[in-house]
Structures are given as structure tokens and as C-alpha cells.
Amino acid sequence: MPSTATTLTVLTVNFACRDVAPLSGCDNCATRFGLIADAISGTNLSAYSGLPDLDSVDVIIAQARLRTLTHELGTAAENFADVTAALSARGFVHSTGDSAPTASDPQCADAPGPLFDLADKQGFVTAEDIRTYQMSEIAAFKDSVAAALGGAGLAYSVVMGGDFNEDAYAAAASATPDCSLITDQLTVQKMGAVGLDLPAACATGAIGPYTWDTSTNDLAAIFSDGDSYEASLLDYLVYSSSSDGALTGAATPNEVSTLRAADAWAGVFCESDIFGTLAPSAPGTAHALTDHNIVTATFALPVTGGGGGAAAATAAFEASVAAWREPSGAQEAACGQQGAVCFYDTNCCEAAFSWTGVEQHCVYYECTPDDDDFAQWLVIALPLLGGVLLLACCGAALCYWRRRRRAAGKPAAEASRGEAVIGEAA
Numbered sequence: 429m430p431s432t433a434t435t436l437t438v439l440t441v442n443f444a445c446r447d448v449a450p451l452s453g454c455d456n457c458a459t460r461f462g463l464i465a466d467a468i469s470g471t472n473l474s475a476y477s478g479l480p481d482l483d484s485v486d487v488i489i490a491q492a493r494l495r496t497l498t499h500e501l502g503t504a505a506e507n508f509a510d511v512t513a514a515l516s517a518r519g520f521v522h523s524t525g526d527s528a529p530t531a532s533d534p535q536c537a538d539a540p541g542p543l544f545d546l547a548d549k550q551g552f553v554t555a556e557d558i559r560t561y562q563m564s565e566i567a568a569f570k571d572s573v574a575a576a577l578g579g580a581g582l583a584y585s586v587v588m589g590g591d592f593n594e595d596a597y598a599a600a601a602s603a604t605p606d607c608s609l610i611t612d613q614l615t616v617q618k619m620g621a622v623g624l625d626l627p628a629a630c631a632t633g634a635i636g637p638y639t640w641d642t643s644t645n646d647l648a649a650i651f652s653d654g655d656s657y658e659a660s661l662l663d664y665l666v667y668s669s670s671s672d673g674a675l676t677g678a679a680t681p682n683e684v685s686t687l688r689a690a691d692a693w694a695g696v697f698c699e700s701d702i703f704g705t706l707a708p709s710a711p712g713t714a715h716a717l718t719d720h721n722i723v724t725a726t727f728a729l730p731v732t733g734g735g736g737g738a739a740a741a742t743a744a745f746e747a748s749v750a751a752w753r754e755p756s757g758a759q760e761a762a763c764g765q766q767g768a769v770c771f772y773d774t775n776c777c778e779a780a781f782s783w784t785g786v787e788q789h790c791v792y793y794e795c796t797p798d799d800d801d802f803a804q805w806l807v808i809a810l811p812l813l814g815g816v817l818l819l820a821c822c823g824a825a826l827c828y829w830r831r832r833r834r835a836a837g838k839p840a841a842e843a844s845r846g847e848a849v850i851g852e853a854a
Contacts, residue, residue: 431707436727438665439480440489440589441687442646442720443511447503450704454694457503460717463689465510465662467717468518479686480724482518541727545620557769559593560618560763567578567621568781569752574669582671582741583730589665591720596626596635601659605636617765620817621783623668623677634679639663639721645686647716651695663727672730688715764788764795 443464445457467476490511496829512522570586577584596619597605598612607630610616616626629635638659642649652658667678692713700707752758763777764770766788776788776795788797 429550433486433731436585436587436729437485438485438487438489438589438725438727439482439485439722439724440491440591440663440665441722442491442591442663442718443508444639444651444718444720445508446799449696450706451701453696453705453829454698454701454709456693456697457507458800459693459695460615461508461511463693464687467687467689468514469513470518475692476688478687480683480685480722482520482679485724486625488515488520491590494613502631504682505734553769556614557764560614560765560768563594563618563621564765564777564781564783565758565762567783569758570622570668572752572757573745573748576744577741578671580740580744582744583732584741584751585670585675585727585729585739586623586668588667588668589641589723589725589840591663592619593624593662594618594650595660595662596630597659597661599658599660599748601638601657605630605638607636617783619666622666624664624666625677625679629679632679634662634681635682636663637661637682637721639684639723640719641686644717645716647714648719650712650714651701651719654735663720665723665727667727670730675728675730678728680725680727684721685724686721687717690715693717709792764790766795766797768795769793769796 435612439842443457443461445455447457447462456773463476466472467479468482470482501789511711566588570588574584574586577586594615596615597609598615600609600611602609607627610626611632616822619626626635638644639647639662641659642652642657643659648658660672663684665680666681667675667680669676692715694711694713696709696713698707698709760778761781763773763781765777765783766777768785769820770776770793773790776790778784779787779798782788788795789798790796
């Protein structure tokens with residue numbers, strides 16, 4: 429877009445295609461993609477509703493319900509070729525390189541402990557804990573990009589968007605969106621880390637309408653867990669940061685619409701979101717072309733000036749991404765915030781990545797602030813108490829595990845962050 433532009437209009441859409449076994453065949457991807465491509469083409473406007481005027485849209489963020497290691501849409505590129513061609517015909521250029529993540533991209537280590545149970549989504553480490561680790565990485569990446577662009581003396585805006593899978597209303601859906609339902613502080617904290625103040629944005633009307641709603645989206649109703657009403661606010665467009673401080677975190681209005689075909693389309697739908705085609709399926713019809721509603725927002729851009737323009741911005745961004753691929757980038761940032769489940773100190777955030785700015789330590793399987801004197805007292809007192817009891821009962825020499833962080837500048841031979849040292853004095 430021209431450097432003289434004063435606004436940026438962004439659209440985010442979740443294509444809802446899980447083309448991986450055993451879910452392949454559950455989402456009717458080919459059928460829906462053909463209809464979505466037709467809607468995008470603009471040649472049959474009366475047959476569709478809910479798609480904003482693409483002539484006024486600058487950027488489209490497309491994603492799916494489930495990512496594979498090779499494709500951001502959860503299916504092979506040839507399967508959404510019609511959508512790609514339709515967007516190209518409307519002037520859109522895929523400018524992010526190969527679909528990502530790819531098998532060669534860096535992958536962070538799994539969060540500690542067993543994965544959550546497939547049936548009830550609970551376990552020692554819950555889905556919510558895993559999401560906290562993920563959101564830590566996303567927020568830190570946003571800060572890294574902003575720092576790189578700002579360091580190059582460029583005018584910039586960092587906009588984030590998509591299905592964050594963080595429900596502002598904590599699944600407490602009412603017939604109409606209600607800001608008083610924004611009570612889950614962890615969700616507020618997560619979205620705040622990427623630049624969206626949920627309570628404030630809802631109070632001003634910038635956000636509010638559901639983006640996943642079984643009462644207005646019949647495909648969402650088919651994908652839901654039962655016959656009861658379900659609605660969530662999961663998809664957002666966020667002004668995360670800008671070289672113009674007045675624009676950073678601005679509550680930009682998010683417009684929500686349901687992409688629908690006037691005539692119902694037919695498909696085969698699976699009864700289970702886990703077992704897919706291994707479980708019973710049945711024919712059905714729907715009008716909605718994706719289960720998540722479309723979100724569109726227009727962001728004010730900072731006044732340009734200084735720096736080297738697009739070339740300098742591209743170089744700064746690519747350098748930031750390259751640094752992010754190092755162990756000190758993504759892996760360090762994918763850490764546990766205060767209250768997250770942990771096994772080792774290495775699981776918890778250092779001060780640079782902590783949302784409170786305070787380094788976190790793993791204290792009895794929970795990330796705890798470095799300044800929590802009581803928790804630190806427990807760490808010292810309980811092992812000592814155990815040692816006294818061991819000596820009293822067994823008469824054995826005290827040998828215990830102590831965890832410490834490697835201080836800056838100390839040789840690698842010394843204990844590194846999170847290593848266990850046996851038989852070392854306190």
C-alpha cells in the first residue's frame with residue numbers, strides 16, 4: 429500500500445479446515461472453499477452475505493481451526509487454490525512466504541508434564557496452562573518486532589489478529605453480549621499482553637459481538653457440543669503497538685459479520701470432534717461458510733518520516749524473525765507466567781518475559797514471583813525440615829537437591845538455570 433496511507437483495514441477469517449486424520453472429511457473443505465472463492469470473486473453478490481467490501485480491505489489474515497506442521501490452513505495448498513486465485517484476482521498478494529509453520533521451523537519444547545486428557549481437556553497440565561505458555565511467546569514476539577522497527581528509526585504499526593481462542597466472556601454466554609461477563613482475569617491478562625484491554629474495549633463498544641455463535645451461525649451449531657446455546661468472543665483485531673504512542677493499544681472497533689450463502693449447501697458432518705470419521709457421521713446442510721464469524725477493523729497509521737521506508741522495515745523485520753529463531757528467542761519466551769504449572773525453574777518466565785516484570789521461579793509446581801518472600805521461605809524451610817527428619821530417623825548424611833540459576837558471566841561449567849546439583853551446601 430502507498431506510504432502516504434493514513435489507515436490500514438484488516439480482515440481476519442478462520443476457514444475451519446482440519447484436513448488431518450481422522451478429521452479429514454469432517455469439514456467439507458472443498459465444498460466450502462469453492463463457495464468462498466465465488467463469494468470473494470464478487471461476480472455473484474446476491475448469492476452471499478457477510479463479506480465486507482474487499483476493495484476497502486488492505487490485509488487479510490486467514491487461518492484454520494487446526495494447524496499442521498506444513499500448512500497454515502490445515503490442508504494442502506492445492507486444496508485452497510481456488511481461494512488463492514480469487515484473492516489474487518482481487519489484488520491480494522500472499523506476502524508471508526511459504527505457509528507456516530513448516531517442518532523446518534523451530535519448535536518449542538512441550539509444556540511440562542502430561543498433555544491434557546482428550547476427553548475432558550483436563551490433566552496435571554491443562555489446556556489453559558498450555559495457552560499461557562503460547563500467549564507468552566506471542567506477546568514477546570510482538571514486542572521483539574516493535575523493538576526492531578523502532579530501533580531502526582521507522583514509523584511502524586504492529587497489528588495482531590485472528591482466532592486467539594481466548595473467550596472474553598469465559599463461555600458465560602448470554603442472549604446478547606454483556607461486558608459484565610468479562611471476569612476471567614487470566615484471559616484479561618493474556619489479551620492485555622498483546623495490547624487489548626478487554627474490559628475497556630468492551631465498555632467503548634470496540635469489541636462485544638460474538639465471533640462464534642450457534643444462534644446466528646448454523647455451521648457453528650453443527651460443530652458445537654450439543655443442543656444448548658453456545659457463543660464466544662474468540663477472534664480479535666488488535667492494535668498492539670505503534671511508533672506513535674498515542675495509537676498503541678487503541679481500542680479499534682471490530683466489526684463482526686457471518687459469511688453465508690443464500691442457498692444451503694450440502695455436506696457430510698462428523699459427530700465427534702476427536703474421533704472424526706472413525707465415529708458416526710451424517711449428511712446435512714448449512715448456509716454459513718465457516719464456523720467463526722469474520723472480523724474487520726480499520727487502524728490509524730502513524731505519520732511516516734525518517735528511516736529507509738519499506739526496504740528498511742523489511743530488513744528490520746526479517747532480522748527480528750531470525751533472532752527469534754535462536755534459543756534466546758522463541759524458546760525462552762514460551763514460558764510460564766505467574767500461577768502457571770511448572771516442573772523446573774526453566775519453565776517459568778525470566779523478568780524480560782514476565783507480564784509483571786518480575787522473574788518467576790518454580791515453587792512446588794507453580795510459577796511464583798521472585799519477590800514472594802513466603803514462597804521462597806517454603807522453598808528453604810521444607811527441604812531443611814525434611815533433611816532434619818532424615819538425619820533423625822536414618823542417621824544418614826544429608827544430600828538434597830538445590831536448584832539455582834546461572835548468573836550472567838559465570839562459566840558454563842557452573843550450574844545453569846534449572847539444573848539440579850547434588851550434595852552442594854546451601
